[in-house]
Amino acid sequence: MPTFTNHFNTKTLDPFTLEKGYEALLYEMQSGNIGYYDLPKSSVALVEEITPLRLEIEKYYDTIAVVGIGGSSLGIKAIDRLLRPKTPNAKKIVYFENSDPVSILHEMNRIDKTRTLFIIISKSGGTVETLSIFKRLIITFDLVLDHSQQILIISDEGSILSQFADEYHLRRFVIPANVGGRFSVLSSVGIVPLTLAGFDTLSVLHGAQDFLERFLARKEEHVIQKASYYVTHSARMPMNVLFAYSDMFEEFGKWVVQLWGESLGKRNRCGERVGLTPISLIGSVDQHSFLQLIIEGPLNKTVTFMHIKHSDVELLIPKLSLKYLEKSDFVNGISFNHLINAQCQATMQSVLQSGASVDEIEWDKLDEASIGEMILYYELLTSLSGALLEINTYDQPGVELGKQILAGYFQK
C-alpha cells in the first residue's frame, strides 16, 4: 500500500473547505451522474465475463493492437508499462494513437496480421485519428469485417462506432455513459485489452476499491487536504509537478497530465478561467534537466515526489574502485534501487529547503493493487479539486472549436 505524506502546512487549511470537497464528491457519487466511482466493483464482472474470451484468443493471437487516443490509450499504456517487467508473458500490445504517418507505418511493420487482435476504442465513436487509422489497418491488412473474431469494438452504447459494430456483427463492449474518457481506465476501455493481454486486472480493481473504501471511511484525509491546498494556493502555485523516480512512470505521468489538465482547465460559473497545470518528470533523469528551475526559479510549483521502496530487480553497483574515479565509490556495493531511492530523498530534501511545497508518495512495491490505489487516488484528487474550483470537472468544451475548424478545411 502506498504511503502518503504531505510535507506542506495543512494546519492553516479551512475545515469548511475540506468538508465542502468531500460533500461534493459524496453528492456526485450518490447522484449517479458520475460513474467512475462504481468501476472498481462493477468491472470485476467484466473480467469474469471475458475470461473465456481470453482463453480462446490465447490460441490465435500473440499481439493486441489498440487503436485509440487520449483517454482511450493513456491509461492502458500506463498500466502496461508499470506491470510489464513483472508480467513478462503478457501479450505484446501495439498502440496506434497519433495521426503521425511515421509512427503508424512503424507500428504496422511490427504486426503479424494473422496473430493480431485489433481493439478499436473511441468513447464518442467519431474520433478522426482512430477511425482513419482503423480504415488504414482494414486496407493494409485486408481485414474482413463481417463476423470478424479479430476485431473488437469499445465505445458508448448507441454511438456510431457501436452501430457499425452491430452492423458487421463484431464483438463489442460498452463504456458507461456516465464515465468520461479520462476517467475510463477501469472500465472496459482499460480492463478488456489489459485482461486479454494477460495482466492481473482483478488485483488492480481490488486495490482501487480498497482505496475508495478507505477514502469514504475518512482514513485517507491527506487527499482532501492536498486538493484543498492546491486549489487555495493556485494563484501563487499554478503548476503541479509529479516527480516520479522510475522510467516505468513515464506513461503513468502522461495519464496524470491528461486527467489533471483536461479536468481542471475550465471556465468556472462566473466565466473566469481557472486551472492547474500538470508537469510530469522522471527521476533521476530530470534532476539533470528541470530541477534547477524548481530550486532557484519562481516558487510557483508544488512538487510530488513518488518512488518505489522495494524493487523486484536486485542489481548492484559493483564494489569496483577505478583509479581517479574513487569519488563515486561512496555508492559501491549498494543496489541501484537503493541509489534511486536515496536520490529521491536527497532531491526532496533540497527542494524542501528551497521553500517549495512538497508531498511524497512512497509505493512499498510496484504491484497491481498499488496501481489500482494510485489510479483512484489521482481520480479522487482531481474530482475534489474540481469541486473546490467550482467547475464541471468532467467535460471538455474547449476542444470542440479545433475539430470544427478542421472539418471546415475539408468541406466541399
Added chain:
Amino acid sequence: MPTFTNHFNTKTLDPFTLEKGYEALLYEMQSGNIGYYDLPKSSVALVEEITPLRLEIEKYYDTIAVVGIGGSSLGIKAIDRLLRPKTPNAKKIVYFENSDPVSILHEMNRIDKTRTLFIIISKSGGTVETLSIFKRLIITFDLVLDHSQQILIISDEGSILSQFADEYHLRRFVIPANVGGRFSVLSSVGIVPLTLAGFDTLSVLHGAQDFLERFLARKEEHVIQKASYYVTHSARMPMNVLFAYSDMFEEFGKWVVQLWGESLGKRNRCGERVGLTPISLIGSVDQHSFLQLIIEGPLNKTVTFMHIKHSDVELLIPKLSLKYLEKSDFVNGISFNHLINAQCQATMQSVLQSGASVDEIEWDKLDEASIGEMILYYELLTSLSGALLEINTYDQPGVELGKQILAGYFQK
C-alpha cells in the same frame, strides 16, 4: 529551411530591449567565455577526424551504448529519433541514463557484448549515475579496460574521467571548457556517437552554421522578438509550451525542456527568483490531453506550434466509407501527413481565438540541416532570454545541494 512566424504582437516591444539582447550575445560570443557559438564550425574538423574511426568500427560493432545523463544524452537522443526514419541503416544506439535498475537490466539485455562500442560521457567526469552504470557494465560484460578499443570516453580536459581514460590508454574526446552540458550537442558529446552511428552530422553542422550566420546578419530578427516578448511577459505567462506535431519530436522536446528550464530558472543579480517553465507536448495526441487547459484555463502560457510540411512517408487514409462511420469520410483520400498538418493549423487557430500568445515553426521537411538550424535557434533563444533576465544562463548552482545531501547519506 524552417519558417518562423510570430503571431503575437511584436509592435509594442521596446527597441532598446531588442538591441540589449543582441548586444549581450555579441559580447558573449566575442569574449570567448561561451563556446557553443563556435561549434557548428569547429566540429566539422571533428567529423573529419573520426571518419577513419567510423570506417574501422564499422567492421566490429553494430551497436553503440551511450552512457550519459542530462546534457550527455538528451541531444543525442533528440537527433537520433528525428533522423532514424531517414537513416534506417544507422547503428542501433542503446542509452544508459537513469539509475532505474529495471531500465539498466532491460538495456543490458539488448546488448551483444562483442558487437557493442561503449561511449561514456560526462562533462564533469564525476556523474554518479554514469560512473555507477559504467562499473556495472564493466563487471556484467567482463570488459577489459587497458588499451580497450571498445570503450571511448568524452569529458572535460583534465577531469577525473579523462585522467582515468589516459591511465588505461582509452580513446577519448574533449568537451570544450566553455561549452556547458546542455549546450554541448554539437560538440564531441553529440557529434562523436552520432557520426560513428552513421548519421550525416556534417549536414547538421552546416544547418546550424547557416542559421547562426543569418542571425548575425540580422536576418532572423524573430528570435530576438520572441525572447523579448517571452521575458517581458514572463509574470503573466510564466509557461512556454512547445506543441510539436510528430512523435519524432518527443526527445527533441525533452532537449528543449532541459535547455530552457535549467538555463533560465535562476536567481538574478538582486537574488530574486526568475525563470520560465518549459512544457513539451506532442500533436495530435495531446489535443486529447492538454489542449482543454490551454484553451479555457488561465492565459498563463505561450504556445509554439511546430510541424513538418512534407513527409518522406506517403501514407494515405483510404477512400473507404463504412456504414454509420461516414462522419469521418471528410478526410478520406488525403495523406496522414496532410491530416496532421491540418490538425496543427486548426488547433493553432482555436488557440489563437482563445487569446493565447502563439508562434509557429514550420519545417519544410525533416532533414539534417533543419535539425541543425533548430538547435541553434533554441540555443540563441535561450541565451537571448537569459541576457534579458540578467542571469547567468550557463550555470546550475541549484542542483548542488541535492548531490551533497546524497553523499552525506553514505558517509561512513
